[in-house]
Amino acid sequence: MDAVIDLDAVDRRILRALQTNGRATYDQLAAEVQLSASATLRRVKRLEEIGAIAGYAAVVPPERVGLGLTAYINVRLAKHTDSPRRNPRELFRAAVQAWPEVVECVALTGEMDYLLRVVVQDMAHYSRFIMETLLAHPSVQDCKTSFVMERIKTVSATPV
Template identity: 70%
Template sequence: MEVSPELDAIDRRILRALQQDARLTYEALAAQAGLSASAALRRVHRLEEAGIIGAYVVLVPPERVGLHLTAYINVRLEKQADNSQRNPRELFRAAVQAWPEVVECAALTGEMDYLLRVLVQDMQHYARFIDDTLLKHPCVKDCKTSFVLERLKNTTAMPV
């Protein structure tokens, strides 16, 4: 297991600021962190090298690109795959990577095996995904879907 370096108060201020706006200049970031720009740059590089800062991304509201329906799908797999040398979990994990509608997949404990967060245009798009993709996967035994009616909180920021 990889050990992350201890985060001090300055590191946490830097992370909070960058999570709010990753396009901050080093001068602006330094002002928020109480450092010089060169010290802020060194801290950011250290956080990147340690893997604490994993990526800089653009957040796109799904509705702005025509993805108006969010579904959470609980998936249960068959315990054995037919005519396969790989186990159902390996087959499913590989397949889900290729499905663009799935924006998040988590392995679960309990009755179901996986939870998918799926973004689609509308109910017809959802039905096509279920019928033509998910339920056609040879390892999928069952699925149960819940649709998002209203998003009360949506953040990518970690509580640092």
């Protein structure tokens, strides 16, 4: 696990502002955090260098680009595979990186090993993903799916 980054109040204001509007100019950002533009630029560059800002991205609602079905899939891995070189977890972790339908994968405690957030076009696309990709993987023993019926809250911002 990476070390916690020590942030002061100004750093936190900058991070909150950028999470709200990552396209703000340095002048706009400086006015919001009450610093000069040059001081704000130095702070942002430092936050990027130390890893407090990992990158910038556009937020794309899946439904607006034809990905109308979101599923959360609990995955249980087999304890052993035929591959003597790599264990099931390593094989699964490597494979999931190549599956475009998987937009998030987290390791879990409890009965299941992983939780995948998957976005697909429709039920036919979901079925193909499950049958031809996920369950076809040699490390996967079982999976259970829940479908999103309605999004109540979705944020990408970290509460700093």
